[in-house]
Every structure is written in structure tokens, then in C-alpha cells.
Amino acid sequence: MTENAPATMYRTDEGTGPWEHRGKVAAVGVGHSPTARRWDGRAETCVGAISLIALRRAIEDAGVDPAEIDGLVMDPVTTTGAYWPKGKPVPEEVTSAFNSTDNPLDGIAGLSAEWILKNMPELTGIDFTMYGPGCMSNAICVAAQAVGDGLANTCLVLKSWHNYEGRYYQGGANAGSDLPGTAALHALWGTPACYGTALQFAEYCRKYGKNHDMMAPFIENSRQNGLKFPEGYWASHRPEEITPEDYKAARWIAKPANLFDNDLPIMVSAAYLYTTAERARDMRQKPVYILNHAASNTRPRSLTPTLDEVEADTARTARKIYEGAGITAADLSFENMYDGFAQFHQFHIEGLGYRGMKFGEALDFYQTDISIHGPNPILPSGGNIGCGRSRFWMHTDCIQQIQQRAGERQVTGVKPEVAVSGGPMPLGGRFTVWSATPD
């Protein structure tokens, strides 16, 4: 059985100096599945099937013999809010299309490493599997550390998402008549997922004299960048821009968070291939070196993080990111911090001090040229707002930008040399520093 990565694989402490494997691990392959709004019930589109597509594309992209791959790091959980209805039969035509595990919903409503290995017979050399649960942001930290530590030499990293019919988050306990006592302390008041971030944003606006409309250029830019991401949901299915007028007119979800401050749940899978810097040299793609990974384990004191807690933690996270990578904010060619929800992106980049930014300044910065063609790109991936809910576009984009193969999305106002990506939330996030060179 595959286990969760031990806490020691994440770099959560300040003051530990440069990462011991700085520049010695590299990303060399990227593979994405097609996207879909929801699962259509067919075997070839289930979350297991799209994961196989992403993995095989990453292997192909790197130009590696599958038999040489010895590691697999992934997240076994493939949703945060789309639940398989209680008592609904598992479709036989889907399970019979694959080699199954003990869990009949494996590959449909979740994904184990065992399911992947049973269905990718070409992976004959895997002797290391580990879970980095939560997001791709977690899994790639675990993979980087695993390759650095020598637990694996050539390691696949995978994150997949399923989505079903029906409203996200509205099944499970939320549809029931009562709640267990501990959950009730949070959940009785009916707050949507974006509520906590909306609260922080409200406090931010009061403290710094900003307003919701000032987010419009960020949202517009994110969708524009996302429409240049051919792997993304919006680019492939609904090439719709979000104008400032669209944004300002959108309905509220939890005011001050509206529809476009939220992202769209989709089906998607992405895989990367990580290896040692040494091994990366003779692979098909230009290696993108990992200078550091960093993590926050901070929890709020009470029910929901205050702005003070968020700002203290993003500043702490930035110190960890820079210290371990041996860089400063001035070294960042661009930033690709997480955006689902849009209203915490500014916390991430203010903490980083991106382009000298201080707390309270990001929304003013959004009113300047933040495009991929200017000197100060903001979220060139387009993130979840631009591409749909995956929590990984920013990582793929960092790799592709630094490899100079981001296509229409390629940054032109800066030389793509060093970048940072990560998330999800400011508190509890996981972050990676990417570089064109190992030093």
C-alpha cells in the first residue's frame, strides 16, 4: 500500500539555509489530459483513464523509456466537492474496462497508485510510490525531495480531478438534515468555500482602502492568459474572455466574492516527469531545475484566518522560499502563485514582495501592465480562473515558460529564468522555485 509522504519531506521551517538538493532535481516532461466539464460516464473518460493519458504524454514528452521510471508520486483524492452518490451502483462497463483494485470506485471517484500501476503495464521498474495529498503543489514537493534524497531517480508526479453532474459541494453532509458536532461549529452557517477568502478580502479592502472592482484587470488578464493555454478548459471548450464589465456585473457567491472570483470545477489530469539534474541532461526537453520547495503548516487560531494571520504567513513563506532557493525577489522573472480563489492571489504576491510590492499594493499593481508582454507578468498561466479548476496550471506554465515552449502564452517582456509557483491557500500552501539553470 502506498503511504502519505511523512511531514519531514516538506520544508516547513525557516532558517534551514539553502535546500540540500538545490539545482540537483529537474522537471523534464509534461503531460496533460483533455479537459471536460463533467464526467460523461464512459470508461475512456473516467478520472483513471485521463490520468493514464497524462502520464503517457509526460513520458513521451520527456523521451524516456517507461521501463526506466522507478517512482510515482500522486494524490489519491480527485475532488474536493464532487461526491459519488451514496448507494449509486458502480458502472460495470467502466470497471470491466480496467484492471481493478479492492476499491470499486478506484479510477472513478479517486485514484490509488496501485490502480495506476495495474493499468500501466509498461511501468515495469517502479519501486517507489508515495502520496503527496492535497494538490499538485504538494505532490511535486514530495517528488522533488524524493528524487533529491535518492528514493527515486526518474519519478512521475500525477494530479487528477473528477467532476460529476450536479452542483459542486452540494452533496454529502451539505444535503443532510444534521451534522456532527465538530463539523457543525464551522458548517451550520452555510458558508460557501470562498467565504473565508472573501472575508480576508473584505478586511483587506477596509484596511487599505481598495475595492472589488480593482480586481477586474487581474481577472481579465487571467482569462486572456488562460485562453492561450491550449490544454486549459476555457481555451478548448469555451473561448470566452471576461471583460471588466462582465466581472463587475457577475452575481455574488459570498459577497465580496462573485462568480468570477471562483473557478469552474472540471475533469483534468496532469503529470510531470522529475529526475536528477545529471539524468536530465540527455532527455528530450530542456531541464527545468528545482531550486527549492517550501511549505506552510500554519493554522488559523480560530475558525477562519484573519488578515494579520495571512500576511504574517505569506511573509514567512516568502522568506522560506527565497532562503532555500538562494534567491531574492529581484531574481523572479515572473510569478505563478495560485488563484482559486482569485481574491487570495494578492496575498501570495505581496508576501513574495514581487516587484517590490508591499502589503496593500497588489490591487494598484493590477491597474498597470501585468500582461505576458510587459515587464511585470502576473500569473502567465491564467491559473484556475483562466483554465479551470486544477490547481496545477501554474506549475505547468513555469516549466513551459522556462523551456521557452509556452507558445502564444510565452512571456516576451522578461527573460524566463527563475519563477515561483504554489498554493493553494496562503496558510498551508506548498511552493516550488523553478530555474533555467541549476545554480
Add this chain to the structure above:
Amino acid sequence: MPKQGVVPDDLTRPFWEAANEHRLVIQSCVACKHLQHPPAPVCRVCGSDTVEWKEMSGRGTIYNYGVVHDCPIRLLQEDQPFNVAVVMLAEDPGIQMYSHLPGTPVDEVPVGAEVEVTFEATANGQMVPEWRVVGSSGEGGEPA
């Protein structure tokens, strides 16, 4: 607004039993006096497993709020939009509690205003602490 019922679990039973007696209690560390909410098996500051429940004055201040227009809980959807405020307790502003602020009009939440605790019944009769702006004359609290 009819909230979902509550089935107390071991960790939170003292909180819910006190609510049924119209008392607000918060977990407190015997060793270091730290208050914590949500409760935990041990003190999150000093790690002591000797924690007790302390009765609060039931006074607080509105720290922040949002207005929920698209609620994931079916039972509350017919009452959209509604306020959800965050109250800071008078004893320790680091301790937060959510509130629908019965009696306060939607999106007219006075941030910084004083509030006092009230108790209302959830769908299964379990009482839950709610909060009302001090001096507000609106309806709310325990349904008639």
C-alpha cells in the same frame, strides 16, 4: 433560519450541552490558560491534555462579515441572501464564532459593533449560540 440539526460528538459535547442550558462555554487549557475554538483534544499552544470548558460572558464584537448568496447547504438556500458575520469574544478577540446576526438586515452589518449571545434551536432541537447586535430590536433568537 432553520439550521441543520447537530449531533454532538465527544470533542464538542460540553459545548452543545451548555448551549442547551443557554450558556456559552469555550475550551480552556488548565496549564497555560489559552482559550481555543474549535476545541481540540490537547492545547494547541502548550500541548497539555488537561483542558476544561470555561463559561464566557456572551459579549463580543463583530470582526468581519460576508453575505452568502449561493449556499451549499440545502436547508438554508431558501433564506438566501443572508449575513454570516464573524464575532470576536470579549474575553479573547482571537476566539471567533460565526453568526447569522438575527435582526440585522442583509449587508447592513455594523463591523466593530457590540453583540451579545442568544440561543436558537436547530432542526433537531439542539440549541446553538447565535449573536444579536446590542440594542438592535430585530427578531431572531429562539423561534416562537
